[in-house]
Amino acid sequence: MTELSIEPGARAWVEVDLDALRANFQVIRATASPTRGVLPMVKAEAYGLGAERVVRALEPLEPWGYGVATVEEGATLRAAGVPRPILVVAPMPPGAEPRAAEAGLTPSLSTVAAVERWAAAARAAGRRLDFHVEVDTGMGRAGFDWRDADEWGRAVAQRAGDDVAWTGVFTHFHSADEERLELREGAGAEIGGTTLEQAERLRQAVAGLPVARDRLLVHAANSAGALGWPELALDLVRPGIFLYGGTVPGAPEPAQVAQVRARVALVRDVPPGATTGYGATYSAPVRSRWATLGIGYGDGLPRALGNRGVALVRGRRVPIRGRISMDMIVVDVTRVPDVEEGDVATLVGSDGDARIPLDEVAERANTISYEILTGLGRRLERIQASGAGGTT
Numbered sequence: 001m002t003e004l005s006i007e008p009g010a011r012a013w014v015e016v017d018l019d020a021l022r023a024n025f026q027v028i029r030a031t032a033s034p035t036r037g038v039l040p041m042v043k044a045e046a047y048g049l050g051a052e053r054v055v056r057a058l059e060p061l062e063p064w065g066y067g068v069a070t071v072e073e074g075a076t077l078r079a080a081g082v083p084r085p086i087l088v089v090a091p092m093p094p095g096a097e098p099r100a101a102e103a104g105l106t107p108s109l110s111t112v113a114a115v116e117r118w119a120a121a122a123r124a125a126g127r128r129l130d131f132h133v134e135v136d137t138g139m140g141r142a143g144f145d146w147r148d149a150d151e152w153g154r155a156v157a158q159r160a161g162d163d164v165a166w167t168g169v170f171t172h173f174h175s176a177d178e179e180r181l182e183l184r185e186g187a188g189a190e191i192g193g194t195t196l197e198q199a200e201r202l203r204q205a206v207a208g209l210p211v212a213r214d215r216l217l218v219h220a221a222n223s224a225g226a227l228g229w230p231e232l233a234l235d236l237v238r239p240g241i242f243l244y245g246g247t248v249p250g251a252p253e254p255a256q257v258a259q260v261r262a263r264v265a266l267v268r269d270v271p272p273g274a275t276t277g278y279g280a281t282y283s284a285p286v287r288s289r290w291a292t293l294g295i296g297y298g299d300g301l302p303r304a305l306g307n308r309g310v311a312l313v314r315g316r317r318v319p320i321r322g323r324i325s326m327d328m329i330v331v332d333v334t335r336v337p338d339v340e341e342g343d344v345a346t347l348v349g350s351d352g353d354a355r356i357p358l359d360e361v362a363e364r365a366n367t368i369s370y371e372i373l374t375g376l377g378r379r380l381e382r383i384q385a386s387g388a389g390g391t392t
């Protein structure tokens, strides 16, 4: 258990280990060594861990810039004093341009009309602003089609004019993680095909543009791309999940960044046949000791963990019994000696030698680590725990 000063009455919280975060950043940079640097993705509050906190922790490592999904996220970081480029990777709805211009953000644009709107917003703001162009090489949710780059390339370069500067081109891999899984399972020679093909499509698109290659930042790799295909790192890599402790298949384990704790609020001895939770889906086969923890789906603990999840109490693994309630869960502590009300239980992370990895929780909940982290609720205070969580 960590030596943090947590309020004795605190019910549940998330510990964020910023040293671990920095260690994961260094692994990405050393493995991929992109020519211009790392663009950490801090969208969705840095995957639920706190964007400003994460940015402050990464600043000394001098990332090239930061990636967000929305204009509001970017404007908030700018207002917090971030001086570096802030790339908005998702297309912004028409009408968001003035706010993005005011904050000096770098949008990613997917249509000629969007370039025109951005140029108009820059002119109105009286400043020359950058933009990157997204190329759709198979993700199919944004971007110009890779096949006719000579066509849209000319139109984009022409519309950019003097008002805005076209400084980057990027694409997004759809299967960089899955292919590594297949690779480990020895699925054959075609492995890596789609990622390599997407990279080749991007290369062809860039070659067809009327802008010199060395005037554009070209980027493609997310965490799985940066670690699994370092040869595709190009100018920038855009890691997210690995920074925050999510496993990337085929890559070394990341250091553990987030730990989710909840206090034992109640301990009770129950007779055989006692039931717990909505639907009474679990009944005690024998006389048992149950502990009620102050955390539930209202805090982002997936409801799918009902009768499937585990927790750590006093350094031991215990099963979650019954359905997850909004504000509470019940765990079976029959075999854990001396459990007391006020003890700290762990839902994600380590307690002594015992550990519940983030990806195990995701698997048990039939989802991905991203959804677990971004789902952690506002009710859980994020507590900075540099060094406390340790590495794996």
Ligand SMILES: *Cc1c(COP(=O)(O)O)cnc(C)c1O
Binding pocket: 041, 043, 089, 172, 221, 222, 223, 224, 238, 239, 240, 241, 242
């Ligand atoms: C979220 C995102 C990333 C980061 O992906 P991870 O799998 O979390 O590393 C990279 N690029 C884009 C465009 C994204 O939206």
